[in-house]
Amino acid sequence: MTKENIINDKNQLVDKKLVQKTWFRYWLSAEMSNSYERLQSLSFCYSMIPVLKKLYPEENDLKEALQRHLNFFNTEPTWGAPILGISIAMEEEKSLTKEIPGEAITALKTGLMGPLAGIGDTIDWGTLKTIIYGIAVTFASTGNILGAFIPVLFTVLTFIIGSCLTRFGYTTGKNSVKSILQQGWIKELIFGTSILGLFMMGALTSNFVKITTPLTFAIADGQNIAVQDILNSIAPGILPLCVVFGIYYFLTKGKVNYGLLAIGIVIVCLLCSLLGIL
Incomplete structure (x- = not known):
C-alpha cells in the first residue's frame, strides 16, 4: 500500500x-x-x-x-x-x-x-x-x-x-x-x-520571574547610587534574564534532578535575601 x-x-x-x-x-x-x-x-x-x-x-x-x-x-x-x-x-x-x-x-x-x-x-x-x-x-x-x-x-x-x-x-x-x-x-x-x-x-518568564537588588553605593556628598537603577539603564529585567539563562545552563548539563534544583533555588534565594543582595 x-x-x-x-x-x-x-x-x-x-x-x-x-x-x-x-x-x-x-x-x-x-x-x-x-x-x-x-x-x-x-x-x-x-x-x-x-x-x-x-x-x-x-x-x-x-x-x-x-x-x-x-x-x-x-x-x-x-x-x-x-x-x-x-x-x-x-x-x-x-x-x-x-x-x-x-x-x-x-x-x-x-x-x-x-x-x-x-x-x-x-x-x-x-x-x-x-x-x-x-x-x-x-x-x-x-x-x-x-x-x-x-x-x-x-x-x-x-x-x-x-x-x-x-x-x-x-x-x-x-x-x-x-x-x-x-x-x-x-x-x-x-x-x-x-x-x-x-x-x-519568554512571556511567562517576564511575568513570573521577579528579581531586584537593594544594593546601593555611597558616593560623595552623602548621595547613594542604586545598583538596580544602573541595571535598569542597561537592560530592564537583566537580573531575571541572567537567572533564567543560569538555570537553563544547568538543565543542559545532562540529567538533572528537578526537585533538587528547585530546593537549591529556594536556598540560594533565602541566602541572598538574608545577605541583602536580592
Whole structure:
C-alpha cells in the first residue's frame, strides 16, 4: 500500500468512543496529578494509554509513545482539550504511516498549551464560573435551595465543552496531519511550534520571574547610587534574564534532578535575601 493510499484511507484505528474515553480520563485526572517537575504530564499520559495501546501493539513502540507524553505539559484542562484530540490524531497517523516524528507531537503540544491555557482561564475561570457562582450566591442569599445546586452547572458545562473540543481537535487534527504529510510540512511544523513555545516561555518568564537588588553605593556628598537603577539603564529585567539563562545552563548539563534544583533555588534565594543582595 502506498503512502497516498494510507493517508486517504478512511478506516480509523481510533473511534469516537475511544476519543471520549480519553477525554473522560483527562477530565478526571488533569488537576489531580500535578507535580512540580512535569505538572499535568502524568494525567495526559494516563489519558492517552487506551489509545496508545491500540495504536502500538509492539512493546518498544508503546514505551516510546508513553515516554513522549510524559514530557512537561500544562494547560487549562477544558479549553486545552483540542491538544488531546490533535495528539490522538497525530499518534494515529504516526502508527499508520511512520512519517510523523515524535518530536512533532511534542512540539505541537508545547506550542499550543500556553495560548489555549490563556483562553481557558479567561472564559472558564474568569467569566463562566463568575457568572454561575454569582447566580448561585444570589439564590443562596435568599434561602433558596437552588443556590446549593447551581454551581454544579459549571462542572457540567465545562465537561461538555471539553468533550466537544476533544472531538473537534481529533477531527481537525486528523485532516491537518494528512495535509501536512501530503505537503511535506513536518519540519516547518516542528520549527513553527517550537518558536511559538519559546515565545510563550519568554512571556511567562517576564511575568513570573521577579528579581531586584537593594544594593546601593555611597558616593560623595552623602548621595547613594542604586545598583538596580544602573541595571535598569542597561537592560530592564537583566537580573531575571541572567537567572533564567543560569538555570537553563544547568538543565543542559545532562540529567538533572528537578526537585533538587528547585530546593537549591529556594536556598540560594533565602541566602541572598538574608545577605541583602536580592
